Amino acid sequence: xxxxxxxxxxxxxxxxxxxxxxxxxxxxxxxxxxxxxxxxxxxxxxxxxxxxxxxxxxxxxxxxxxxxxxxxxxxxxxxxxxxxxxxxxxxxxxxxxxxxxxxxxxxxxxxxxxxxxxxxxxxxxxxxxxxxxxx
Amino acid sequence: xxxxxxxxxxxxxxxxxxxxxxxxxxxxxxxxxxxxxxxxxxxxxxxxxxxxxxxxxxxxxxxxxxxxxxxxxxxxxxxxxxxxxxxxxxxxxxxxxxxxxxxxxxxxxxxxxxxxxxxxxxxxxxxxxxxxxxxxxxxxxxxxxxxxxxxxxxxxxxxxxxxxxxxxxxxxxxxxxxxxxxxxxxxxxxxxxxxxxxxxxxxxxxxxxxxxxxxxxxxxxxxxxxxxxxxxxxxxxxxxxxxxxxxxxxxxxxxxxxxxxxxxxxxxxxxxxxxxxxxxxxxxxxxxxxxxxxxxxxxxxxxxxxxxxxxxxxxxxxxxxxxxxxxxxxxx
Numbered sequence: 001x002x003x004x005x006x007x008x009x010x011x012x013x014x015x016x017x018x019x020x021x022x023x024x025x026x027x028x029x030x031x032x033x034x035x036x037x038x039x040x041x042x043x044x045x046x047x048x049x050x051x052x053x054x055x056x057x058x059x060x061x062x063x064x065x066x067x068x069x070x071x072x073x074x075x076x077x078x079x080x081x082x083x084x085x086x087x088x089x090x091x092x093x094x095x096x097x098x099x100x101x102x103x104x105x106x107x108x109x110x111x112x113x114x115x116x117x118x119x120x121x122x123x124x125x126x127x128x129x130x131x132x133x134x135x
Numbered sequence: 136x137x138x139x140x141x142x143x144x145x146x147x148x149x150x151x152x153x154x155x156x157x158x159x160x161x162x163x164x165x166x167x168x169x170x171x172x173x174x175x176x177x178x179x180x181x182x183x184x185x186x187x188x189x190x191x192x193x194x195x196x197x198x199x200x201x202x203x204x205x206x207x208x209x210x211x212x213x214x215x216x217x218x219x220x221x222x223x224x225x226x227x228x229x230x231x232x233x234x235x236x237x238x239x240x241x242x243x244x245x246x247x248x249x250x251x252x253x254x255x256x257x258x259x260x261x262x263x264x265x266x267x268x269x270x271x272x273x274x275x276x277x278x279x280x281x282x283x284x285x286x287x288x289x290x291x292x293x294x295x296x297x298x299x300x301x302x303x304x305x306x307x308x309x310x311x312x313x314x315x316x317x318x319x320x321x322x323x324x325x326x327x328x329x330x331x332x333x334x335x336x337x338x339x340x341x342x343x344x345x346x347x348x349x350x351x352x353x354x355x356x357x358x359x360x361x362x363x364x365x366x367x368x369x370x371x372x373x374x375x376x377x378x379x380x381x382x383x384x385x386x387x388x389x390x391x392x393x394x395x396x397x398x399x400x401x402x403x404x405x406x407x408x409x410x411x412x413x414x415x416x417x418x419x420x421x422x423x424x425x426x427x428x429x430x431x432x433x434x435x436x437x438x439x440x441x442x443x444x445x446x447x448x449x450x451x452x453x454x455x456x457x458x459x460x461x462x463x464x465x466x467x
Contacts, residue, residue, distance in 0.1 A: 003240075006259045021301055063362035066305040117365050118281035122302065 054102070055084060055092050066121065069096070096127055104130040139327065142342035146349050146397075153396035157389045166392045167371060167383040174399035181406025182414060189418045195435040199225075199426040202241070207429065218426045225425040233416055236265055261325065268318035271311035272347070274298055275354075278309070282372035304359065312355050319348040343410055346401055353394035363388040 054061060056068070072094040075081045084092040092098050103109045107130045114121060123129070156162040203214025216237075219225040231237050244258040277291050278298065287295065299307035323344045326336045357363045367385035374381050405411065417423065450457070450465060457464060 003257050003259070006257060010259065010263060062364060062366075070305040113366060116285075117369050118284075118287050119306075119365075 053090070055086050055090075055098075069099075069123070096123070100130060104133065107131045107133070138333075138336065138338050139341050141338050142345050145342060146345045149346075149397060149400055150349055150353070150393050153392040154389050157392045163383045163386075163392070166396050167387075168375070168380060170399050171375060171395060172378075172380075174402040178402035178405055181403075182411075185406050185411055186414050186418065189415070193436065194420045194424070195437075196433050197424050197426060197428045198420050199424045200421040201426050205426055205429070220425055220427055220430070222425050225423055229417060229423050232422060236262055236269075239265055260321075264318050264321045264325065267314050268322060271315035271318060274311045275309075275315060275351075278311075282369055283376040285373070306358060308359075312351070312358075315351050316348070316355065319344055319351065323348070339409060343401075343404070343408065346397060346404070350394060350397045350401065353390055353397065357388065357390045357394060361388060361390050363391045 056064075061068070072084065075084075076094040082094045084094045084098075086092065109130065110121070110123075111129075111131060113119075124132075153166045156166055199219070201218040203217030204212065205218045206213040206220035213220065215224045216228050216231065219228050228237075239262040240259070242258050242261050243255050246254050246256070248254055274294055278295050280291050281287050281295070298309045298311050301308060301310060323341070326332050326340060326344075364385065364387055367383070367387050368391060370384040371387070374384065401410075405413070447466070454464065454466075
């Protein structure tokens with residue numbers, strides 16, 4: 001009997017953890033409504049793009065591009081802040097198009113490394129990938 | 136407390152060796168290629184040596200641990216798993232032990248309470264912590280195949296996808312990373328917390344836990360915090376998988392060498408330590424033999440042949456004397 005009670009507790013804890021994780025994800029994805037209003041307000045403001053140099057050094061981008069993209073997505077979609085200012089004062093639109101503006105010239109730019117390292121990013125679940133765009 | 140402190144210092148020293156060796160002495164080749172190969176060779180040869188050593192020991196008798204009704208008469212139901220009657224049932228029991236830790240599920244704790252009264256109770260925490268720990272380690276090892284193969288093996292794809300299905304961070308958060316770190320913390324704390332257990336624990340109990348904890352911590356931190364160049368890591372891993380002795384193809388952050396060196400230490404240490412239970416579980420005669428001592432007579436093969444003297448022979452020798460003394464004879 002005692003075994004069963006302990007097993008029930010374990011099951012309950014597991015279910016509770018899953019429910020908590022689910023709610024956590026929902027709350028992260030939903031976002032507050034004030035942010036949504038801010039998005040609508042600022043989305044129209046266009047920013048001049050300087051496309052001669054990347055937003056950060058290649059070395060840094062190699063290891064941190066996914067975090068930058070994630071931050072850009074969060075800032076532009078949830079906070080309505082669409083302008084990225086680099087450490088040396090250049091301005092960029094926080095958009096995947098900013099990246100692809102230069103990097104789409106090579107349709108395999110993203111895929112070469114991701115395939116090599118067996119990393120499957122979720123970008124192309126929604127966005128059109130450069131490989132599909134050139135078809 | 137010395138028992139805990141010595142392994143802590145040892146793991147810290149072991150982690151410092153590759154860090155200093157790479158940052159100060161530039162020994163990338165030693166820590167990136169030479170030592171991993173040496174450790175892998177030691178692991179393989181040591182592992183095989185231990186297995187063959189155990190396999191060549193004769194096990195003449197059935198010394199099965201049983202926890203259920205033995206097979207006897209047809210109308211008495213018997214426990215197929217807890218007192219296996221055929222080799223197949225015994226192996227099913229071994230596999231269930233390997234994958235589900237059934238014997239740990241029966242774990243009990245004994246306590247001396249106020250009164251004084253001695254109580255036993257079921258204790259599932261070790262079972263749960265052990266399962267979480269071992270399964271995460273298995274998933275983590277399988278996940279690492281993404282470095283050693285150009286393409287992920289088919290079986291690993293769904294496992295890897297399930298592991299990062301809580302899309303929390305970028306790079307994708309792996310559940311097993313968190314589980315293995317919390318499980319190893321629990322298993323470590325378990326030995327410290329209980330007075331009986333800490334009295335039983337030896338430095339060799341703490342050392343593997345700390346070592347695996349340090350490996351996981353280094354791995355997690357180079358994935359999420361202090362990032363290393365994954366392209367070079369992959370190139371190096373492919374080289375190692377092809378058994379090539381080429382130099383390390385590029386520069387990788389020192390934390391990678393700490394991770395790799397600690398894994399090498401673990402591999403080299405494994406065959407000569409309690410971690411050998413990894414192979415031993417399959418060979419332990421208390422687990423993998425079926426309990427058929429009543430059904431089949433097991434004769435010790437190195438018993439010396441015994442010269443028996445039967446009553447018939449005795450009577451043959453003394454028949455005349457016995458007849459004279461009027462003793463009863465079986466054969467006239």
